[in-house]
Every structure is written in structure tokens, then in C-alpha cells.
Amino acid sequence: MTLLDKLVQLLVAVAVFAAVLGVVLLVAGRGKGRRAEQVAGIAFAAPAILLLIVGLLYPAARTAVQSLLDARSAGFVGLDNYIRIFTQPDLLIVLRNTVLWVVVTPILATATGLVYAVLVDRTRFESFAKALIFLPMAISFVGASIIWKFVYEYRPNQQNIQQTGLVNQFLVWLGFEPVNLILQQPWNNLLLIVVMIWIQAGFAMTVLSAAIKAIPSDVVEAAGLDGVGGVRLFWYITLPSIRPAVVVVVTAISIAVLKVFDIVRTMTGGQFGTSVVANEFYVQSFRLSDLGMGSALAMLLFLLVVPIVVYNVRQMRKANAR
Amino acid sequence: MTLLDTRDDATPDIVTAATTRPATARNRLSSRWASLAAVVIAVLWTIPTFGLFLSSFRPERDVQRTGWWTFFAHPAITFDNYAEVLFGGSQPLIGYVANSVLITLPSVAIPIVLATLAAYGFAWTTFPLRDTLFVAIFALQIVPLQVALLPLLEIFVGSGLNNTFWTVWIAHSTFALPLAIFLLHNAMREVPAELVEAARVDGAGHVRIFTTIMLPLLKPAIAAFAVFQFLWVWNDLLVALVFAGGTSDVAPLTVRVAELAGTRGADWHLLAAGAFVSIVVPLLVFLGLQRYFVRGLLAGSVKG
Numbered sequence: 001m002t003l004l005d006k007l008v009q010l011l012v013a014v015a016v017f018a019a020v021l022g023v024v025l026l027v028a029g030r031g032k033g034r035r036a037e038q039v040a041g042i043a044f045a046a047p048a049i050l051l052l053i054v055g056l057l058y059p060a061a062r063t064a065v066q067s068l069l070d071a072r073s074a075g076f077v078g079l080d081n082y083i084r085i086f087t088q089p090d091l092l093i094v095l096r097n098t099v100l101w102v103v104v105t106p107i108l109a110t111a112t113g114l115v116y117a118v119l120v121d122r123t124r125f126e127s128f129a130k131a132l133i134f135l136p137m138a139i140s141f142v143g144a145s146i147i148w149k150f151v152y153e154y155r156p157n158q159q160n161i162q163q164t165g166l167v168n169q170f171l172v173w174l175g176f177e178p179v180n181l182i183l184q185q186p187w188n189n190l191l192l193i194v195v196m197i198w199i200q201a202g203f204a205m206t207v208l209s210a211a212i213k214a215i216p217s218d219v220v221e222a223a224g225l226d227g228v229g230g231v232r233l234f235w236y237i238t239l240p241s242i243r244p245a246v247v248v249v250v251t252a253i254s255i256a257v258l259k260v261f262d263i264v265r266t267m268t269g270g271q272f273g274t275s276v277v278a279n280e281f282y283v284q285s286f287r288l289s290d291l292g293m294g295s296a297l298a299m300l301l302f303l304l305v306v307p308i309v310v311y312n313v314r315q316m317r318k319a320n321a322r
Numbered sequence: 323m324t325l326l327d328t329r330d331d332a333t334p335d336i337v338t339a340a341t342t343r344p345a346t347a348r349n350r351l352s353s354r355w356a357s358l359a360a361v362v363i364a365v366l367w368t369i370p371t372f373g374l375f376l377s378s379f380r381p382e383r384d385v386q387r388t389g390w391w392t393f394f395a396h397p398a399i400t401f402d403n404y405a406e407v408l409f410g411g412s413q414p415l416i417g418y419v420a421n422s423v424l425i426t427l428p429s430v431a432i433p434i435v436l437a438t439l440a441a442y443g444f445a446w447t448t449f450p451l452r453d454t455l456f457v458a459i460f461a462l463q464i465v466p467l468q469v470a471l472l473p474l475l476e477i478f479v480g481s482g483l484n485n486t487f488w489t490v491w492i493a494h495s496t497f498a499l500p501l502a503i504f505l506l507h508n509a510m511r512e513v514p515a516e517l518v519e520a521a522r523v524d525g526a527g528h529v530r531i532f533t534t535i536m537l538p539l540l541k542p543a544i545a546a547f548a549v550f551q552f553l554w555v556w557n558d559l560l561v562a563l564v565f566a567g568g569t570s571d572v573a574p575l576t577v578r579v580a581e582l583a584g585t586r587g588a589d590w591h592l593l594a595a596g597a598f599v600s601i602v603v604p605l606l607v608f609l610g611l612q613r614y615f616v617r618g619l620l621a622g623s624v625k626g
Binding site for chain 1: 363371392427436463467468470472486529532579584587594598600612620
């Protein structure tokens with residue numbers, strides 16, 4: 001395809017799109033009265049609803065069905081795919097890794113973001129200091145993975161060969177042997193998790209910093225009158241006041257972590273015992289063409305996300321009701 | 323902590339505490355250890371990016387043989403890495419830059435237009451099942467996009483759209499709609515009803531209310547979502563890999579750079595430059611429109 005072909009494709013899209021918009025506004029703008037009112041409402045909502053049905057609702061339902069079928073979607077196998085996920089040794093490792101990701105990442109990312117937000121709050125360098133932690137959020141998971149792969153880079157320990165990765169150079173400076181970090185099972189999972197923490201801490205910091213600034217100043221002042229400051233102010237005043245925001249951040253990061261695929265794929269391709277459910281979904285679906293297993297893993301992701309979201313929404317309701 | 327002993331503590335210096343409260347709290351928090359902790363975190367968060375960034379400008383020989391920190395002892399700078407990765411070889415990165423732009427612009431514009439229309443329908447018109455449908459769309463936010471990928475690919479292959487930009491445009495637009503409709507609906511409900519009523523009395527129909535009242539007032543909300551969606555689409559790997567990964571005709575930067583990391587993982591001079599080619603655009607957008615991004619973040623942190 002030449003660039004011209006691509007631009008033509010873009011122009012066709014714009015034309016199709018303008019036509020849709022035109023029809024909606026034309027239909028919505030016709031006539032008056034109750035009937036016309038309803039027609040207008042449907043016209044406004046219809047394009048989005050149609051797209052959601054074709055592009056999300058129907059495919060999701062089909063995936064649910066496919067998860068009960070075999071690799072080629074030919075025969076019914078019941079819950080076999082799900083049973084395999086929870087019994088096959090290599091898939092059990094995938095589950096173990098996913099649990100590790102979901103437990104470690106939200107806690108450490110939120111803790112780092114929170115501590116940092118408190119430390120730089122109302123200091124002279126606040127906005128600059130925040131920007132430093134914030135920036136990784138603009139970087140793609142692929143870019144972030146390459147950045148960290150470089151940090152973990154390993155060169156065999158021979159004469160005239162210098163380390164080019166920062167971690168191994170530190171080991172050498174401290175008098176240790178360099179280590180091929182990415183191969184050290186199961187610790188290599190933590191090296192991948194570091195990348196996600198590095199990205200998500202900025203998100204945690206932003207939301208929590210906004211929550212800290214929203215604490216009524218008379219509360220903080222009253223604590224000050226009672227001689228509460230520093231660490232005690234943090235434990236007794238700051239943390240309880242921003243608890244709803246902390247819950248939102250932890251759950252949001254958990255959801256993002258469950259679906260993390262890019263980091264694992266770019267850093268290790270899921271090798272060396274580092275695969276997670278989202279990566280395994282891709283491998284089974286598109287590399288091994290096992291439609292049944294791929295669908296079952298996708299459904300598993302869905303089933304894991306639902307309780308977290310429900311909890312999140314409930315907490316937000318509570319916070320809003322207050 | 324009882325009321326009694328706090329009063330004991332506070333009584334002697336209650337006057338100074340009252341007058342200098344913000345200052346003392348700040349002093350204690352930004353004591354030497356606190357500052358040190360903040361600096362350590364800031365350095366840990368910055369050094370990895372800086373190391374790769376510096377390496378992207380070092381000559382191949384230097385990158386392969388020495389760590390980037392030796393640059394300060396033996397500085398040498400070159401733009402060859404960028405020239406080679408952008409324009410050299412059989413699959414120069416510049417073509418993928420174009421693909422990324424062509425993928426991203428419609429994938430941001432389409433959901434914004436469709437969601438703004440739908441949000442208006444749900445917020446300011448009445449039609450049968452309106453509230454049920456809105457709750458359903460809200461609930462769709464929790465569906466991970468993985469659940470839709472396999473059947474969607476089948477649909478695209480069946481309809482002959484495979485390996486065109488249409489696949490990625492449609493996929494990204496669909497997946498963005500639930501959150502976009504939810505956010506824009508909330509923003510539209512904040513418009514005072516009197517304003518809409520006054521326009522109706524003046525004889526304005528839905529189309530005029532939508533275009534002359536809602537759109538101008540919704541600019542900040544739309545901008546917030548646009549920045550969000552832009553970063554999401556530009557940085558996406560999964561959707562691009564599934565629908566556009568097979569051919570250099572439509573594959574975006576992320577796909578190619580991830581591929582480089584796999585096939586040329588030892589060529590750090592190229593990998594570093596390639597990574598920064600893919601990072602620079604979202605970084606600029608992010609720095610320029612940070613204000614809107616933070617708004618979107620604070621409003622949309624529930625996305626499923």
C-alpha cells in the first residue's frame with residue numbers, strides 16, 4: 001500500500017463518518033411533538049449502540065460460547081478448557097504469576113505514589129518533582145519494557161567485557177558476579193512487575209495528591225493545634241481522609257495489571273516462567289490457534305475483573321453518599 | 323490518643339502552633355530524611371529513561387562495549403542511530419510513524435463524535451428503554467477487550483476488512499465507547515436545565531441545542547477524553563498486533579518496535595533510537611495537554 005492508498009482509505013472513512021453524522025442530525029432535526037422527540041433520541045444514541053452490539057456485545061457472547069468448545073470450535077467439551085487452566089502444570093505457573101502481579105503491583109505502586117505525593121506536597125519543587133514520576137505514564141508499555149530491559153542487560157563475566165546494564169554494573173562495583181537477571185526463576189517475575197510499578201506510581205500519585213489537597217484545611221489545622229505532625233499526621237489524619245481515593249487507585253491498578261500483556265511479551269515473550277493470563281490468552285489464541293483455550297482464558301480475565309470493579313463502584317458510591 | 327494527653331501536649335505552644343501551623347507541618351515532613359526519600363524515588367524513576375535516551379545518541383561501538391555512564395568520561399554523540407532506524411533497512415521506521423498517525427487520528431475522532439451524540443441522547447432526550455440502555459453501556463466498561471478479540475477478528479476476516487486500517491479504527495472506537503459515553507454523559511448532565519429550557523422556548527430543536535449549547539460547553543470534557551484516548555491508541559500493542567500486525571502496510575510503531583526488541587534485541591543503539599521515536603509523540607502531547615489528561619484521569623479511573 002502506498003501512502004496515497006492509505007490517505008484514500010482515510011478520506012473514505014471521513015466521508016462514511018460525515019454521512020453517519022449527517023443522517024443522525026437530519027433525522028433528529030425533523031418535526032416536533034412526542035413521536036419526533038423519541039425519534040430524535042434514538043437517532044442520537046443509535047450509531048454508538050449499534051457499534052457496541054456488533055463490536056463488543058456479540059463478540060463477547062461468542063467468546064463465552066467458544067470457551068466451551070474445542071480448539072477449532074467444532075465440538076462441545078464442556079468445562080474442559082477451564083479445568084485444564086487449573087490443572088496443567090505450565091498453566092498453573094501462569095496463574096501463580098498472575099496472582100503475584102495482582103498482589104504486588106497495586107500495593108507497591110500505590111504506596112510509592114502516596115509516599116511521594118505526601119513528601120512533595122506543598123514544597124517548592126512540587127510540580128517539577130511530580131512531572132518526573134508522572135512522565136512514565138506517557139510512555140507505552142513497549143517503550144517502558146525496552147527501557148528496563150536495558151537496565152537489566154547482562155554481559156558474561158570475562159576479561160575486557162564491561163557491563164552495559166545498570167543493575168549488573170552495580171553488582172560488579174559492589175564486588176559481586178554479574179547475573180543474567182531475566183533468567184532467574186521465579187524472581188524474574190518481580191523484574192517485570194517493577195516496570196508496571198514504574199508506570200502506575202504516577203497514576204497513584206496524581207489521584208492521591210488531588211485527594212490530599214482536598215482534605216479540609218481546618219482538619220489539618222486542628223491536628224496541628226493538638227501537636228500532631230509529620231508521620232502521625234499522615235497515619236491519623238491524611239490516610240483516613242483519603243481512604244476512598246486509595247481504594248479507587250488500588251482497584252484501578254489491579255484491573256490494569258490483570259490485563260497486562262505488552263510488558264511480558266516485550267521483555268520475555270512469556271518465556272522463563274514469566275507468562276501471565278493476558279499473555280497466555282494471546283499465545284493460545286493467535287499463536288497456537290487454540291480457540292477454545294484462548295476464549296476460556298479471556299473469560300477468566302473477565303471473571304477476575306468483575307469482582308474488583310463491583311467492589312470499586314460500591315466504594316465510590318459510599319464515598320459519594322457521604 | 324485521648325483528648326486529655328493531646329491537650330497536655332499542645333497547651334504550652336498553642337499560640338505558636340496556631341500562627342505557624344502550615345510551616346511547621348511542612349518543615350517536619352520535608353525534614354532531611356523525607357527530602358532524601360523523595361530524591362531517591364525521583365532518581366529511580368528518571369535514571370532508566372535517561373540511560374536509554376543517552377544511549378540512543380552514542381555511537382554503536384560505544385553502546386555495545388561500555389555502559390552509558392562512561393559517556394561522561396568519554397563523550398561522543400551521533401545521530402546515526404536515528405538516521406538508520408528511521409530511514410535505513412528494508413522496513414524503515416518512518417513508514418510505521420505514518421501508520422501510527424493514520425491509525426490514531428480516526429480512532430480518537432470516531433468515538434468522540436459517536437459518544438458525544440449518544441451522550442446527548444441519553445442526557446437530554448427521552449426514548450423507550452433509555453435508562454436501561456445507559457446502565458447497560460455503563461456496565462460494558464468492565465468487559466476486558468480480550469473477550470471480544472477472537473470473534474471480532476473472524477468478523478473482519480469474513481467481511482474482507484482484514485489488513486486494512488478499518489479493523490483497528492473500528493476496534494479502538496468500539497472499545498472506547500462505554501467510557502466515553504459515561505464521561506460525556508456526566509459532563510452533559512452538569513449543564514443547567516434552565517439553559518436548555520430557555521433555548522427550547524426560543525424554538526431551538528435538539529440539533530441546535532446540541533451544536534450551539536452542548537458542544538461549546540463540553541470542550542474541556544472532550545479534550546480530556548481525547549488526550550486519554552490518544553495515548554491509549556498510540557501506545558496500544560494488543561489491538562494492533564491482532565488486527566494489523568501481519569503486514570507492514572498497516573502495523574503501527576509499537577508493533578514494529580516490539581518486533582525489533584525480539585529480533586534485534588542485542589542492537590541496543592537501534593533499539594534505543596527506535597524506542598524514543600515511538601515515545602516522543604505521546605510525550606509531547608502529554609506535556610502539552612497535561613491539564614486535560616489529569617482531568618480525564620481523575621474522572622475515569624474506573625475503566626475496566
